[in-house]
Amino acid sequence: MEEQLERRTLDTQTADLLRNQIISGKLGAGERLTEVQIADQFQLSRGTIRSALQELKKEGLVDQLPYRGWAVSELTIRDAFELQSLRSALEALAAKLVAQTIDDTKKKRLNAAFSQLCLKAKSSNAREAAVADYDLHFCTVQLSGHKHLFDMYKLMGGQVQRYIYEANMLVENGDELIAQHAPIIDAIASGDAKKSEQLAYEHNEKEGHKLVDCLEGALIKRATKR
Amino acid sequence: MEEQLERRTLDTQTADLLRNQIISGKLGAGERLTEVQIADQFQLSRGTIRSALQELKKEGLVDQLPYRGWAVSELTIRDAFELQSLRSALEALAAKLVAQTIDDTKKKRLNAAFSQLCLKAKSSNAREAAVADYDLHFCTVQLSGHKHLFDMYKLMGGQVQRYIYEANMLVENGDELIAQHAPIIDAIASGDAKKSEQLAYEHNEKEGHKLVDCLEGALIKRATKR
DNA sequence: GCTTAGTTAATTGATAACAATATAGCTGAC
DNA sequence: GTCAGCTATATTGTTATCAATTAACTAAGC
Numbered sequence: 112m113e114e115q116l117e118r119r120t121l122d123t124q125t126a127d128l129l130r131n132q133i134i135s136g137k138l139g140a141g142e143r144l145t146e147v148q149i150a151d152q153f154q155l156s157r158g159t160i161r162s163a164l165q166e167l168k169k170e171g172l173v174d175q176l177p178y179r180g181w182a183v184s185e186l187t188i189r190d191a192f193e194l195q196s197l198r199s200a201l202e203a204l205a206a207k208l209v210a211q212t213i214d215d216t217k218k219k220r221l222n223a224a225f226s227q228l229c230l231k232a233k234s235s236n237a238r239e240a241a242v243a244d245y246d247l248h249f250c251t252v253q254l255s256g257h258k259h260l261f262d263m264y265k266l267m268g269g270q271v272q273r274y275i276y277e278a279n280m281l282v283e284n285g286d287e288l289i290a291q292h293a294p295i296i297d298a299i300a301s302g303d304a305k306k307s308e309q310l311a312y313e314h315n316e317k318e319g320h321k322l323v324d325c326l327e328g329a330l331i332k333r334a335t336k337r
Numbered sequence: 338m339e340e341q342l343e344r345r346t347l348d349t350q351t352a353d354l355l356r357n358q359i360i361s362g363k364l365g366a367g368e369r370l371t372e373v374q375i376a377d378q379f380q381l382s383r384g385t386i387r388s389a390l391q392e393l394k395k396e397g398l399v400d401q402l403p404y405r406g407w408a409v410s411e412l413t414i415r416d417a418f419e420l421q422s423l424r425s426a427l428e429a430l431a432a433k434l435v436a437q438t439i440d441d442t443k444k445k446r447l448n449a450a451f452s453q454l455c456l457k458a459k460s461s462n463a464r465e466a467a468v469a470d471y472d473l474h475f476c477t478v479q480l481s482g483h484k485h486l487f488d489m490y491k492l493m494g495g496q497v498q499r500y501i502y503e504a505n506m507l508v509e510n511g512d513e514l515i516a517q518h519a520p521i522i523d524a525i526a527s528g529d530a531k532k533s534e535q536l537a538y539e540h541n542e543k544e545g546h547k548l549v550d551c552l553e554g555a556l557i558k559r560a561t562k563r
Numbered sequence: 564g565c566t567t568a569g570t571t572a573a574t575t576g577a578t579a580a581c582a583a584t585a586t587a588g589c590t591g592a593c
Numbered sequence: 594g595t596c597a598g599c600t601a602t603a604t605t606g607t608t609a610t611c612a613a614t615t616a617a618c619t620a621a622g623c
Contacts, residue, residue: 120403120606120607121606121607122606122607145573145574145575146574146575147573147574147575155607155608156607156608156609157575157608157609158384158606158607158608158609159606159607159608161575161576162388162391165388165391169395171485171488175575176575176615177346177575177576177614177615178573178574178575178576178613178614178615178616179573179574179575179614179615179616180573180574180575181575190485193483193484193485193486194485196430196483196486197430197483197485197486197489199430200426200427200429200430201426203426204422204423204425204426257419257422257423258416258419259397259416259419259420259423259493260419260422260423262397263423263489263492263493266489266492267485267489346576346577347576347577348576348577371603371604371605372604372605373603373604373605381577381578382577382578382579383578383579383605384576384577384578384579385576385577385578387605387606401605402585402605403584403585403605403606404583404584404585404586404604404605404606405584405585405586405603405604405605406603406604406605407605
């Protein structure tokens with residue numbers, strides 16, 4: 112067991128804080144941010160804040176307006192669609208890789224994440240179910256052992272969680288959510304790489320269309336409000 | 338016509354310079370870098386260099402060693418394999434999207450890139466052919482109109498070009514290179530999304546295995562030299 | 564009234580200085 | 594001789610300051 116103790120620099124800590132505020136909507140889309148304002152708020156220097164904002168820029172959560180400041184990025188329907196199609200491609204690859212290297216440890220972790228999803232899907236609110244859904248896919252990416260894939264997935268994680276948070280009404284039917292994921296998990300656990308890949312890809316593709324429909328209602332108001 | 342005039346900040350310019358040096362091998366894997374040394378070399382301040390290095394860190398070209406410095410990242414066979422499989426997934430998605438939205442303008446740009454590949458494959462050295470290969474795929478990603486996909490592809494571009502540069506002997510046979518790509522281009526131009534996706538994916542998967550074999554020879558020496 | 568040049572306030576771009584940390588080499592007890 | 598602890602040095606982490614740029618405002622000229 113590695114006692115990693117994780118020394119975290121101030122800029123990464125601030126990035127984490129701001130990221131959470133954006134994902135949770137506390138900082139709304141389009142909201143303007145200035146380096147000095149955040150620096151005052153956190154009692155840190157501008158350089159540190161600047162570094163944190165640059166991190167979030169890479170993740171697509173804020174836009175940099177040269178010499179004018181920063182703004183929380185807008186989450187358009189197009190963005191959500193694009194992110195969903197990227198998830199499809201990446202998660203399908205992950206599913207294939209996990210199936211190819213499945214063992215007891217991985218089965219255990221996979222089942223744990225799936226159980227959590229079942230729990231949340233049945234008893235809890237839609238948003239928590241959506242988060243459990245994301246966690247399950249995150250788990251497969253982790254288990255794939257593909258470092259570059261994992262890094263990429265994390266990089267888009269903020270934006271994905273953001274539209275998940277926004278579109279929590281996506282999951283109307285918990286049982287359906289479970290039914291959709293069960294065959295994927297089965298395929299991975301049985302080591303059928305081809306099938307795992309195919310199912311994971313199709314699942315996300317289908318969800319993509321539903322997502323766009325769903326977000327249209329939630330976002331169209333804000334889009335016109337500019 | 339937009340006269341974009343592209344104002345570039347110093348940190349991005351330095352990042353570009355360093356990136357090229359790493360891709361071309363002028364800065365070799367494992368080489369140590371210090372902020373002050375680079376700052377002196379370019380007559381810039383440490384803050385600017387720091388920002389540039391952080392950019393390259395995101396692209397996976399340098400590693401940050403807390404309180405100890407920076408180092409050009411090692412390019413392992415595992416890395417090359419992972420990057421190749423990621424390319425497969427992303428380029429397959431791109432091929433599908435381009436096929437779905439193909440028009441005369443896109444056909445023209447695609448054919449131009451393909452012609453360039455044919456030219457380099459026949460007359461020129463292997464490295465230039467490999468670069469033209471990369472440019473062709475870059476072109477499809479661009480034409481897909483998928484902004485997030487494009488950003489991600491660019492983000493891994495540095496590392497990909499790096500192993501392309503390293504493994505220039507990969508292309509032994511120019512005609513084969515052309516023959517491999519022709520059906521993909523045809524499928525895209527004819528608007529067959531499903532087929533485009535399938536062919537692009539398979540092409541890269543196959544190349545992946547060849548790549549690993551090829552790199553094993555080139556990298557194994559350096560790996561033991563540590 | 565409309566345009567245009569100049570002015571000012573706000574904000575980042577870039578630099579320089581200070582603080583914290585990790586590594587390596589030295590010293591001395593055992 | 595070896596190893597724990599100390600110290601010096603190199604290097605980054607963080608802060609503070611100066612410079613450059615933008616955008617909004619103002620007023621003069623037509």
